[in-house]
Amino acid sequence: MLRSLNRIGILGHVGTGNLGDEAIITAVIQNLRRRCPESEICAFTSNPEDTQERHRVPAFPLRRGRIDSRVAQQTTTADSSRPKAVSRFKSSLKRARPLYRILKATRDCASMTVGVLQELAFIATSYRYVKHLDLLIIAGSHQLNDFVGGAWAFPYTLLKWTLMARLAGARVAFLSVGAGPVSSRLGKQFIRWTLALACYRSFRDERSRDLVSEIGSEGKNLFVPDLAFSLSAPEKHLSRLPSQPVIGINPLPFFDSWYWYKSDDQLYRQYVRKIASAAELAIDNGYAVWLFPTQLRADPLVIEDVRRGMSERYRHHLLNWPVQNFEDLVAGISACRFVIATRYHGILVSLLLKTPVLALAYHGKSKDLMRLLDQDKYVLDAACWDLESLPDLFFQLDRQRRQITEQIALRLPTIRGMLAAQYDAVLGQTLPQSESSAAETFGPPSEDRSIQMISGAEGAIK
Incomplete structure (x- = not known):
């Protein structure tokens, strides 16, 4: 190694039951242990208890408060859950408008003051963990956005930890992260400051790379595919398989009012109805169907809606894995003849396992992912796909399953090679002596080189 990396931290907004994001953390840990077996590894996540249990590394919270691992439930209104006396008192205060406004402003000011003091205390505690690090890795996933929680959620959190790490003398590397949407002026500014402090940064798709360039992030913004592609997937197989071939279907709560950032009940119902019809089509053609989640908190609810949307005579053909x-997840997908997936990592894990997949793309990143593996003709728009177009793609996937598997297998080594080269560059390993200056500044491959590699060109990372 060209530098001492005694302690490495991994930061990710994980711990909420998203198996795709957890696969990213697993992949990073695997690659760190392979290259830096003596280094101490810790994590900063949304749910440290889950991270410690799942990944067997010390973990600390990246935000104040605690993530509830239970699925969000519909609640009654605030007034109906309070004692009637409190509700009557509040109604009386509202009639005295000047007094009510004064008391409300006082409460808001006090709440803000308490929040600031709590955040300062949290930063002081967190800095005690960070000050021992040599490297902080911001690990993949879709972390550069402000559509969830605004500028003070993801953008502020990443700025805070990046700044703490740099003040402590640690290097910061953003590895294959996703970006967007970022719409607020403050969110964009936080992200510009954050990326300016980083020693290395790469993005998992070209849309993300282009977006951060558009908002004014200067310097090299590289394209290196999703970190989950660097995972050594576990070999697990189901002990009992049905006599029929299996098709896996991976839905998500697309436009659902309790989950999606832009809710539309009508679009959600249409989506569920189409997924139910796709499952019935598969069953009519002699397949068993496995409805599977990759987000363990959210997806089971939409899966249940799909079940209810199917005719009774079809439901006993649904597998309960x-x-x-x-x-x-790996064992189930490995048993499938092919997969129909909406979630990004439902698509990616299928490709990683060389399982043909029909992608229902809700975002351009899914289309880019399929194009990366030369599978872009098997993509439908999740918002407006037509049931009439499904049978042709369905049977084409089945007929060409062997050729598709070979196409995927041909592309995967190049992608995994790009990721291996990225780990080596960031960790300062296996680089020629003439390239040592590049390693010292996390010297990455040029983006032109990355594109050439993805196209099948041979060559080592520069």
Whole structure:
């Protein structure tokens, strides 16, 4: 190694039951342990208890408060849950408008003051963990956005930890992260400051790379595919398989009012109805169907809606293969003839396992992912796909399954080679002596080189 990396931290907004994001953390840990077996590894996540249990590394919270691992439930209104006396008192205060406004402003000011003091205390505690690090890795996923929680959620959190790490003398590397949407002026500014402090940064798709360039992030913004592609997937197989071939279907709560950032009940119902019809089509053609989640908190609810949307005579053809962890997910997908997936990592894990997949793309990143593996003709728009177009793609996937598997297998080594080269560059390993200056500044491959590699050109990272 060209530098001492005694302690390495991994930061990710994980711990909420998203198996795709957890696969990213697993992949990073695997690659760090392979290259830096003596280094101490810790994590900063949304749910440290889950991270410690799942990944067997010390973990600390990246935000104040605690992430509730239970699925969000519909609640009654605030007034109906309060004692009637409190509700009457508040109604009386509202009639005295000047007094009510004064008391409300006082409460808001006090709440803000308490929040600031709590945040300062949290930063002081967090800095005690960060000050021992040599490297902080911001690990993949879709972390550069402000559509969830605004500028003070993801953008502020990443700026805070990056700044703490740099003040402590640690290097910061953003590895294959996703970006967007970023719409607020403050969110864009936070992201510009954050990326300016980083020693290395790469993005998992070209849309993300282009977006950060558009908002004014200067310097090299590289394209290196999703970190989950660097995972050594566990070999787990189901002990009992049905006599029929299996098709896996991975839905998500697309436009659902309790989950999606832009809710539309009518579009959600249409999506569920189409997924139910796709499952019925598969069953009519002699397949068993496995409806599977990759987000363990959210997806089971939409899966239940799909079940209810199917005719009764079809439901006994649905397989009940439970998914509690990534190993269960791998075992199920490996048993499928092909997969129809909406979630990004439902698509990616299928490709990683060389399983043909029909992608229902809700975002351009899914289209880019399929194009990366030369599978872009098997993509439908999740918002407006037509049921009439499904049978042709369905049977084409089945007929050409062997050729598709070979196409995927041909592309995967190049992608995994790009990721291996990225780990080596960031960790300062296996680089020629003439390239040592590049390693010292996390010297990456040029983006032209990355594109050439993805196209099948040979060559080592520069």
